[in-house]
Amino acid sequence: METTAVKSGGELRLAETTPVQPARELAADTLFGTKVEGDIYLTYLGLSHNPFPVVPDARHFYREPRAESSVTELLHAILGRKGFMLLTGEVGLGKSTITRRLLLALQEREIASSLILNSFTQGVELLRAINKDFGIDIGNADFQSQLDALNSFLLEQFWQGNNCVLVIDDAQNLSIESLELVRMLSNLETEREKLLQILLVGQPELEQNLQRTDLRQLMSRVALHARVLPWDRETTEQYIYFKLNTAGCNGCISMQPGALRAIQRFSNGNPRRLNLLMERCLYGLCAHRNRAISPSLVWEAEKELIPATAGRRHWWFLGGAAAALTAGAVISLLLYNSGMLPSSVAPSAVATPPPLATAAPSVTPTLSDEAIQTFLAAYQLEEQTRLLAPLLRQNKFDRIQALLADLNTLQPVTLAQQEDASDEAPLLQLPSGKWLLLWQAPYRLEAYHYGVNGEAVELLQQDLASLGYYDGTLDGVVGGKLMKAIYEFQRDNQLSPTGNPDSNTLYRIQHRIKQTLAAKAAKEPEDGRTGG
Numbered sequence: 163m164e165t166t167a168v169k170s171g172g173e174l175r176l177a178e179t180t181p182v183q184p185a186r187e188l189a190a191d192t193l194f195g196t197k198v199e200g201d202i203y204l205t206y207l208g209l210s211h212n213p214f215p216v217v218p219d220a221r222h223f224y225r226e227p228r229a230e231s232s233v234t235e236l237l238h239a240i241l242g243r244k245g246f247m248l249l250t251g252e253v254g255l256g257k258s259t260i261t262r263r264l265l266l267a268l269q270e271r272e273i274a275s276s277l278i279l280n281s282f283t284q285g286v287e288l289l290r291a292i293n294k295d296f297g298i299d300i301g302n303a304d305f306q307s308q309l310d311a312l313n314s315f316l317l318e319q320f321w322q323g324n325n326c327v328l329v330i331d332d333a334q335n336l337s338i339e340s341l342e343l344v345r346m347l348s349n350l351e352t353e354r355e356k357l358l359q360i361l362l363v364g365q366p367e368l369e370q371n372l373q374r375t376d377l378r379q380l381m382s383r384v385a386l387h388a389r390v391l392p393w394d395r396e397t398t399e400q401y402i403y404f405k406l407n408t409a410g411c412n413g414c415i416s417m418q419p420g421a422l423r424a425i426q427r428f429s430n431g432n433p434r435r436l437n438l439l440m441e442r443c444l445y446g447l448c449a450h451r452n453r454a455i456s457p458s459l460v461w462e463a464e465k466e467l468i469p470a471t472a473g474r475r476h477w478w479f480l481g482g483a484a485a486a487l488t489a490g491a492v493i494s495l496l497l498y499n500s501g502m503l504p505s506s507v508a509p510s511a512v513a514t515p516p517p518l519a520t521a522a523p524s525v526t527p528t529l530s531d532e533a534i535q536t537f538l539a540a541y542q543l544e545e546q547t548r549l550l551a552p553l554l555r556q557n558k559f560d561r562i563q564a565l566l567a568d569l570n571t572l573q574p575v576t577l578a579q580q581e582d583a584s585d586e587a588p589l590l591q592l593p594s595g596k597w598l599l600l601w602q603a604p605y606r607l608e609a610y611h612y613g614v615n616g617e618a619v620e621l622l623q624q625d626l627a628s629l630g631y632y633d634g635t636l637d638g639v640v641g642g643k644l645m646k647a648i649y650e651f652q653r654d655n656q657l658s659p660t661g662n663p664d665s666n667t668l669y670r671i672q673h674r675i676k677q678t679l680a681a682k683a684a685k686e687p688e689d690g691r692t693g694g
Contacts, residue, residue, distance in 0.1 A: 203448035204409075213409035214437040214444070218259050222408040224401050229256055232388040233263045236361065240268070240327055244385035245356040246348050248372075249363045251390025254434030257363050260390065261329060264361075268327060274319060275327045281335040281364075288340055292328060292347075313350055316357035326358050333364035334371065341371070345380040392431030395422065401433070402440060415447065417455045420568040424460040427564060428467075439463055457568035461549050528593060529555050540588035541572060541600045557594055563665060572600035573665035578656070603668050610663060615639040622663060625671050626651065629678065 204212065213222075232249065239247050251257050268275050276295035283291055286305040293299070293312055300311050319326050328347065330336065336344070350357040362368060372381040393401070399422055406415055425443075429436040442463035443455050450459070534551050538544055546569070553562045562574050577589075577597045587599040605618040620638030626647045627633065634643035649661040655670050663671075 203445050206448045207444060207453065208410065208412075208414045209406075209444075210410040212441065213405040213411070214440040216434070216437060218262070220262075222405065223259075224404050226256070226393070226397060226401070228391065228397075229260050229263075232260050232390065233267065235386060235388055236260075236264050237267050239386045240273070240325065240359045240361075241271075243325065243356045243359060245351075245359060246380070246383040246385055247359070247361045248368065248384055248387040249361060249390065250366055250369055250387070252392075252432070253365060254432045255390040255392060256433050257390055258331070259433075260388075261331065261361075261363050265329065273325045273327060275329060278328070278330045279332070281330055281332040281340070282337075284337050284340050285343070288343060296326070309346075312347075313357075316350055320352065320355065320357055327361065328358055329361045329363065331363045333362035334366075334368040335364075336362075336368075336371070338374075338376070341377055341380060345377075345383075348380070348383055393433065393436075394431060395426045398422070398426050398429065398431060398436060401436070405440075415444075415453055415455065418457065420457040421455045421460055424457045424464075424565075424568040427568070428460065428464040435467075438467055442466055457565070458546060458549060460568070461565055465549075529590070533590060537588055537590040537598075543571070543600075554590070554592070554598075557592060566600070572602050573668075575599050575601050575665050575669040601665070601669050603665065604672065607663060607668075610640060612640055612642075612645075619644070622668075622671075625675060629671070629674055 201212065204210075236247060236249065249257055249260060265275060265277065274296060276292050278288070278291055278295070280291070286308060289305060289308045289312070290302075293308055293315075296312070296315060298311050298315050300307060303311070316326055330344070344360060344362070347358055348356070348360055369387075371377070372384075402417075402422075402425070425436070425439060429439050439460070443459055446459045446463055447453055447455065452459075529551075531551070534554055535544070535547060538547055538550060543550065546565070549565060550562065553565070559574060559576065566572055566574060575598070576592070577599065579597070587601065590598045592598055605621045607618050607622070608616075610619075615638050617638060619640055620636055623632055623634070623636050623638070623644060626644070627636065629651070631651050632644060632647040634641065634647075645661045648663050648667065649659050651657075651671065652659045652661075652667055655674070657667055657670060
């Protein structure tokens with residue numbers, strides 16, 4: 163038996179697990195370079211169902227606190243007959259889930275509701291759809307007849323002590339005409355009560371649409387605006403373990419340090435993308451015959467989720483010569499249309515002068531596989547070659563830094579000259595001509611902005627003070643003086659003066675401190691001889 167850390171109810175516990183038997187031969191879909199058949203990964207991991215489906219799972223619903231709070235607030239506004247409400251958020255953050263939860267709560271209280279999913283419907287068709295979902299069917303009657311029928315229905319429900327709710331999903335697609343109808347419906351009221359409670363659910367563009375001058379009356383009636391925000395890392399972690407446990411995980415899957423940070427980075431706290439990413443990670447565990455989600459696995463999963471660029475989709479099949487000819491024609495046409503070519507010379511008539519000489523093709527320096535492998539091996543990072551090699555070739559410094567941070571390992575530093583390296587650290591010359599080394603900083607700044615405090619900040623203050631750049635209190639709090647000190651140090655050392663202590667800046671600070679100490683140590687014997 164083995165013991166594995168399991169998250170349950172926000173607490174970490176140990177669970178006994180039985181080693182999973184090797185899966186049968188994989189086939190069908192190729193994932194992570196391995197053939198995987200259907201849902202065999204569930205069998206391999208001992209899961210009863212897919213914990214991270216694309217469609218929300220009502221049977222294993224995760225009650226995210228902020229979403230539950232939004233449901234409660236909207237329900238109270240409806241029960242209080244507040245009239246007009248908004249629910250906005252980016253795609254994939256869970257607006258539909260909140261709406262579904264709200265409609266279930268309304269159904270439990272026997273509150274009549276009309277749900278409109280096709281927000282492109284306009285005019286009398288939209289009004290007819292609203293009536294039909296309320297159970298009002300007067301055929302193809304005109305607009306005024308439909309409105310009168312709805313008003314009569316709402317009054318009847320009101321005198322019976324009932325409430326009525328209209329919910330329009332994807333409301334960012336509503337036309338001005340449809341929004342004007344919504345405003346008209348919000349006018350249906352008694353002397354003291356709103357007859358119809360209206361909830362518009364949509365993306366942030368909905369709020370922008372309502373800011374129009376001709377819709378300011380409608381915007382002024384918003385009694386409650388609930389905004390759905392991305393999840394923080396703690397919520398993401400709780401969700402992952404909750405979903406794994408409800409699928410019968412019982413400790414069968416663990417997460418290595420840094421994996422959660424990578425998951426949060428790539429999902430951006432978006433539940434829909436989180437589900438896609440986590441499902442891909444489960445496939446990866448099966449493909450690699452592993453049960454521990456590592457930062458490397460998350461990065462591989464994220465790479466498989468990124469779609470091909472538009473350019474690659476549309477140009478690769480043309481071939482080199484055809485693509486060049488097509489590009490030339492397009493450029494000529496653009497120049498002609500912009501007036502940069504005379505109107506008397508059509509693009510098709512532009513003559514190509516004979517070449518005076520054939521210029522040598524420009525060659526972009528590339529990194530060889532051998533150079534990359536030797537460099538990574540020197541830092542014991544051979545296992546990350548598959549992930550790091552493409553990033554090194556593309557000079558994607560920020561993503562290299564992010565990956566190494568997730569792996570809780572070294573930090574990348576770029577140098578303009580080879581001589582700038584301290585000690586004898588292995589170096590790799592990049593296509594840009596700069597030199598790359600990997601370095602372990604004496605402290606790690608997890609966050610850096612005004613007001614952040616911690617031991618690492620205090621150590622940074624001490625280092626800058628020793629170099630004469632910081633003269634403030636050594637209190638471990640990021641403030642104006644520390645930011646100014648960082649900026650001035652960067653300016654004096656030919657670094658980009660951003661005021662942010664990135665890995666290049668931290669490396670240069672330590673390099674300067676070593677130089678200062680070495681110079682001081684060399685001077686002391688000379689002073690001793692002079693004094694003797």
